[in-house]
Amino acid sequence: MEYSANAKNNSATGLLIILGILIFSYTVIRAFLLAITWDEAYTYLEFVRNGKFIPDKFDQMSANNHLLNTWLDIFFVKCFGVNEFVLRLPSLFGHLLFLFYSAKLVTNFENKGIIFCSFFILNVNPYMLDYFSLSRGYGLSWGLMMTSVYYLFLFQSKGYRKLFAIISIVLAALATLANFVLLNYCLALYGFITILICYKYFNSEGARSNKIFKIIKELLVPSIIIIIFLGIIVPFLFHFKQAGTLFWGGQKSFWTDSISETINRNLYELKFNLFIHWLLKAFMLFVVLAGCIFIGHKYFKTRATIDNLFVAALITLIGFIVLSTTLQYYLIDTPYLTDRTAMFIVILFNLLFVVLINEFSKEKPKAVFLIYSAAGLLFFHFAYSSNLKYVLDWKFDADTKGVIAELENQRPLNELKSNQTIGTHYLYSPSLDFYRATNKIDWITCDIFDDSTISKYDYIYLSLADFERINNDNLTEIKIFPITKSILAKVNF
DSSP, X not given: OOSSOOGGXXXXXXXXXXXXXXXXXXXHHHHHHSOOOHHHHHHIIIIITTTOSSOOOOOXXXXXXXXXHHHHHHHHHHHHOOSHHHHTHHHHHHHHHHHHHHHHHHTTSSOHHHHHHHHHHHHOOHHHHHHHTSSSHHXXXXXXXXXXXXXXXXXXXXXXXXXXHHHHHHHHXXXXXXXXXXXXXXXXXXXXXXXXXXXXXXXXXSOHHHHHHHHHHHHHHHHHHHHHHHHHHHHHHHHHHXXXXXXXXXXXXXXXXXXXXXXXXXXXXXXOOHHXXXXXXXXXXXXXXXXXXXXXXXXXXXXXXXXXXHHHHHHHHHHHHHHHHHHHHHHHOOOBOOGGGGHHHHHHHHHHHHHHHHHHHHHOGXXXXXXXXXXXXXXXXXXXXXXXXXXXXXXXXXXXXXXXXXXXHHSOTTOOOOOEEEEXXXXXXXXXXXXXXXXXXXXXXXXXXXXXXXXXXXXXXXXXXXXXXXXXXXXXXXXEOTTTOOEEEEEXX
């Protein structure tokens, strides 16, 4: 995994470009087609539309404001107007970063098959790709994190040049501004870079005092960056804590919430029995333990190289992140990361897996079958799960755009009433309000449905289960929507 252009990999690079274009086209098409989701709509209505770069009040939903994503959305909306695609441009930019820098990492491998399969494993995950098509900070933060990891690799492979460490830390800080949970990665990265610099100088020749001076000199700029960044970000976190906005996550354990539940989301509605779930969790443990044994063996045999030390870097980062999130839970009662908030750990694990297999294959060529098998399984998983209609975490919003179109079609041309009301569940309300605001639909207002006062609504839009629970004698069903099975009905009073 030497940092040099490998002429043998030119054909593999061409394949990666083709695959990258196909994957990016998938997220671009979805960013254009998918209906707005609850969190996206709330972010636009509460933060982007108001044009405020710095929040001046904090409530239970303040963590919905992913700062860097919001700032970019404010800029893009001013330049191009507002629609779903414009709001999702920051995430698409994050996806480009992720594709480009994951490709730059794996093209340092020597085996063409491993290069292609590694890129596929890192990039073809339906749950992850959901967030590269949404106006949330997750996709942008993952793209910045992958870029940061690449510069960490350069820091190790190019003689611990301070510039690469600084770039990596700055990118990690930007990733945190895109999604605050990446603070765990940012602090883990700074800690690991500190360890590397200390190790570098304490193993060099010279007086101890001179070594300490060199360490302080090397860490000065990265430390200043971290201190300034924490000075900016920590007050936000305290405000979030006081406002009770840090409620998303689990309360059981890192293993249950951050691993088990996140695996469930990554399966993307595929129904597997309990044995398969345990097998996947055992596989994750096996990869981490195998990596630790591999690095320990290489180190004690004095056969450590830049290649296998990058395995150590990834294991250390993951270990620091696990420790960080666990300490946060016990010290400040912050929930364990889960589902989308824990996906950056899955990304780092996938990177560990492909780098480790690449190292194993140099001594055990048959190890390549592990990565071939993993890529094959992921291909079938993606083929089954990919779609252009919904994202998993907000599937209930998949038909919202269709509801607005149907309401516009249903409005009687000869009726001049301009204060009509639609009653709906709070889960549908922000998305409906988004389309009302952006399409300038002012003849109807949205209200949270109360089944004791159905007569005050002109329309109702509810899930099938909610619709069946109410008295629908005075309702005329307009349409059952295909994905969510939700119902739009006219109220006859």
